[in-house]
Amino acid sequence: MPIHIVFVEPEIPPNTGNIARSCAATGSVLHLVEPLGFSIDDKSVKRAGLDYWQFVNLEVHKSLKDFLEKYGDRNMYLATTKGKQLYSEVAYKDGDMLVFGKETAGLPKNFVEENQSKTVRIPMSKDTRLRSLNLSNSANIILFEALRQLGFPNLK
Numbered sequence: 001m002p003i004h005i006v007f008v009e010p011e012i013p014p015n016t017g018n019i020a021r022s023c024a025a026t027g028s029v030l031h032l033v034e035p036l037g038f039s040i041d042d043k044s045v046k047r048a049g050l051d052y053w054q055f056v057n058l059e060v061h062k063s064l065k066d067f068l069e070k071y072g073d074r075n076m077y078l079a080t081t082k083g084k085q086l087y088s089e090v091a092y093k094d095g096d097m098l099v100f101g102k103e104t105a106g107l108p109k110n111f112v113e114e115n116q117s118k119t120v121r122i123p124m125s126k127d128t129r130l131r132s133l134n135l136s137n138s139a140n141i142i143l144f145e146a147l148r149q150l151g152f153p154n155l156k
Contacts, residue, residue: 001094001095002026002027002028002029002094003026003028003029003092003094003095003096003097003098003143003146003147004028004029004030004031004071004074004095004096004098005022005023005028005029005030005031005098005139005143006031006076006097006098006100007019007030007032007033007139008033008099008100008101008102008108009034009035009036009037009064009101010032010037010135011036011037011038011102011103011104012103012135013037014136015103015134015135015136016032016036016038018136019135019136019139019140020052020056020058021052022139023057024052024053024055024056026143026147026155027153027154027155028057028143029057029058029059030056030059031058031060031061031067031071031097032058032060032061033060033063033064033067034060034061034062034063037102040060064111071097074095074097075093075096075118076096076097076098076099076115077090077092077096077097077099077118077120077142078099078107078111078112078115078118078119078120079098079099079101079119079120079139080101080112080121081106081121081124081131081132082112082119083119083120084116084119084120084121085120085121086120086121086123087120087121087122087141087142087145089120092145092146092149092150094153096146098139098142100135106132120142122138122142
């Protein structure tokens with residue numbers, strides 16, 4: 001089973017285009033949870049994904065509630081700067097879902113609070129002026145750790 005990347009209400013088109021390209025190249029599934037801050041037909045999204053969009057296994061969900069109704073029983077890790085464990089301390093399994101929030105606000109606070117044991121973070125500088133890493137970069141860091149642990153299945 002592939003790894004699933006979930007972007008909840010992404011706002012910046014190139015971030016979604018960049019992770020779409022990574023998903024296509026790794027056989028991962030991309031989930032976009034609406035509302036989106038752009039149309040997936042936007043030139044900037046397509047440009048960032050280049051000509052990979054035809055290879056992306058993409059699911060679009062009307063809301064976080066709709067997404068959770070369909071996939072709520074799956075194993076998920078929520079990426080947040082307030083995560084309880086480092087992303088590298090998790091033992092990822094086939095089919096895991098890596099969930100990321102929108103660029104300006106992250107994941108909904110109540111969703112994170114209800115799932116504290118499944119929160120992960122990427123270590124960063126202690127300088128409080130630095131809030132977070134770029135969304136698509138963060139998704140790629142965690143995606144490739146999961147794939148590394150799984151032995152890079154179906155990749156050359």
